[in-house]
Amino acid sequence: MDLISEVIRTVRVGAAQARLIRQDAPGVRFPAFAGSGFHIVLHGVCWLVGDGDPVFLRPGDIVLTTAGGAHGLSETPCDLADLPLIEMGDLPPNPGPASFEFLCGNYRLDHARTPRYLRTLPGLIAVSPDEERHPETRAVISLLAAHVTKPQPGSAATLRALLDLVLVHVLRQWHEQNTTETWPEVAHPGVAAALREIHENPHHPWTVGRLSEAAGMPRAAFSRLFTAEVGEAPMTYLTGWRLSRAAQLLRETDASLARIAPQVGYSTEFALSAAFRREYGVSPGRFRSAAAGRAADT
Structure with missing residues (x-):
């Protein structure tokens, strides 16, 4: 990875x-x-x-x-x-x-x-x-x-x-x-495989069970190892990645929230909006407006 x-x-x-x-x-x-x-x-x-x-x-x-x-x-x-x-x-x-x-x-x-x-x-x-x-x-x-x-x-x-x-x-x-320093790597191939799936397919209806299947591991062992190596539980990391991708699309495209939602794994724009506000503290619309304003000032 x-x-x-x-x-x-x-x-x-x-x-x-x-x-x-x-x-x-x-x-x-x-x-x-x-x-x-x-x-x-x-x-x-x-x-x-x-x-x-x-x-x-x-x-x-x-x-x-x-x-x-x-x-x-x-x-x-x-x-x-x-x-x-x-x-x-x-x-x-x-x-x-x-x-x-x-x-x-x-x-x-x-x-x-x-x-x-x-x-x-x-x-x-x-x-x-x-x-x-x-x-x-x-x-x-x-x-x-x-x-x-x-x-x-x-x-x-x-x-x-x-x-x-x-x-x-x-x-x-x-x-x-600094080869002797600790470098943040994901060593386990199963965890790396699950991360690749999350990054490449955030729209997929992932569950811990489906991610553990992608990793080729039992669910409980996968959840423990993923949390230990990545620092967050699988679904917490998935949510963060989805919303990060949504923020990138809001900043870099003019796609509507209704179009962005299914691309990042949310069934409706309202579900995405609620999750986005919890993560970023602002609505998607305000986030996009602020990003556009900063770009205009550049």
């Missing part, structure tokens, strides 16, 4: 944002937020400040905030509380002198949960890309920098693709550089 691809599909439900930040001393603090994001150091050097020891960053280094934890970038090692909060919003970079410069990108999941696979990783991940082994990473960063500094027609459509690529490259390279 390709877990990185599943992570990308899930975070894409959120609002995509990116900006260039030119920062002088002492640095800047980012508050906790619902979502995942990254910083790419372009010029100068700085320190990543969070819960652990400060980490020195050079040009080209990438920081991934896996689950939106509070953190900061500082000219010198310091306590996070000593840094001033960043001014949020789509703002142009500071035209004055700067100690360091970085690209910032994120998916804000204001009405969704960060994927479990990211929540199992360290809250802050710093990666120094190996340009000899992965020259494509530098190419992706250059494309993102050009997108942010000189927006062109079609920028709103390309931003998500570029953020996806950065996240994919960071997760791949962190995994390569």
Whole structure:
């Protein structure tokens, strides 16, 4: 099972944002937020400040905030509380002198949960890309920098693709550089088979019994093993996946709720609407309107 691809599909439900930040001393603090994001150091050097020891960053280094934890970038090692909060919003970079410069990108999941696979990783991940082994990473960063500094027609459509690529490259390279760390994998072939069925056929009238048949396992053993490996009971995971897919369709298509419902396993638009509101805290219509408004502002 390709877990990185599943992570990308899930975070894409959120609002995509990116900006260039030119920062002088002492640095800047980012508050906790619902979502995942990254910083790419372009010029100068700085320190990543969070819960652990400060980490020195050079040009080209990438920081991934896996689950939106509070953190900061500082000219010198310091306590996070000593840094001033960043001014949020789509703002142009500071035209004055700067100690360091970085690209910032994120998916804000204001009405969704960060994927479990990211929540199992360290809250802050710093990666120094190996340009000899992965020259494509530098190419992706250059494309993102050009997108942010000189927006062109079609920028709103390309931003998500570029953020996806950065996240994919960071997760791949962190995994390569940390082979002793626990990587969220589904090892059992039966559980992996059930997950594939859920992901590829969310419209199917699944029950725990039918999923256990797809896994080739007794129902009780399947339910225990699935929960242990995935972190959620089979039907809880199924519901989350269906609603995540519904949110993606609401954001990326103009299909009516009546058309979306059977695609994600709900018999009526009313059943989907009720489940969606429980999961995301807003109605499907408000979710779509908010997504459209953010896209128009991009």
